[in-house]
Amino acid sequence: MKYMDDPEGATPFTLDERDGLKHKHVTTRGELDHLEQANVANGMRWMRRSRKKDLLTERYVRELHRQLFGEVWKWAGNFRNTEKNIGIDPREIGVELRLLLDNARYWIEHKTYSPKEIAIRFHHRLVFIHPFPNGNGRHARVMADAILMKIFDQPPIDWAGGHELQAIGPRRSEYISALRAADQEDYSPLFTFAGLKREE
Numbered sequence: 001m002k003y004m005d006d007p008e009g010a011t012p013f014t015l016d017e018r019d020g021l022k023h024k025h026v027t028t029r030g031e032l033d034h035l036e037q038a039n040v041a042n043g044m045r046w047m048r049r050s051r052k053k054d055l056l057t058e059r060y061v062r063e064l065h066r067q068l069f070g071e072v073w074k075w076a077g078n079f080r081n082t083e084k085n086i087g088i089d090p091r092e093i094g095v096e097l098r099l100l101l102d103n104a105r106y107w108i109e110h111k112t113y114s115p116k117e118i119a120i121r122f123h124h125r126l127v128f129i130h131p132f133p134n135g136n137g138r139h140a141r142v143m144a145d146a147i148l149m150k151i152f153d154q155p156p157i158d159w160a161g162g163h164e165l166q167a168i169g170p171r172r173s174e175y176i177s178a179l180r181a182a183d184q185e186d187y188s189p190l191f192t193f194a195g196l197k198r199e200e
Contacts, residue, residue, distance in 0.1 A: 043068030087130025
């Protein structure tokens with residue numbers, strides 16, 4: 001199920017997922033985005049206040065999604081069980097997420113990449129897995145920022161670059177294009193998008 005005004009790259013809902021909406025009066029993507037954005041702001045405050053240091057666990061990944069979207073969706077924090085226009089087979093989500101978390105721990109321990117590059121690579125792979133029915137991009141960006149802020153004590157990435165990343169427009173198109181390039185192992189556009197200088 002798609003809204004008529006869905007932005008590029010938005011994940012369509014199944015009827016069951018749509019039934020998980022806690023606010024039945026919502027009929028447009030704009031109304032949904034408004035509700036979600038308020039919830040995301042609350043979730044980001046939770047992330048910043050949380051004293052949890054072990055972010056690289058399935059439990060934290062799920063809880064962060066629940067904090068970001070739980071006021072809007074009944075299924076927030078639960079992995080999707082349906083195929084989407086993006087993402088891996090839902091039966092593989094648990095295994096692939098654990099592999100990503102293990103990889104991230106390795107990158108951090110062995111200083112494989114700079115902190116910002118670790119966050120960007122983690123973000124891309126989490127979006128690629130697409131563990132949840134909705135909100136994967138926003139969740140992955142907040143998760144990447146949590147890694148930077150809480151593990152490395154560094155500032156978050158300016159993903160929006162002064163724009164509304166959820167809205168249809170050039171910045172979102174650039175973001176989607178950069179993610180698709182990274183799917184093909186070309187991370188350069190995503191690094192540029194996120195403001196990474198390779199010497200960082």
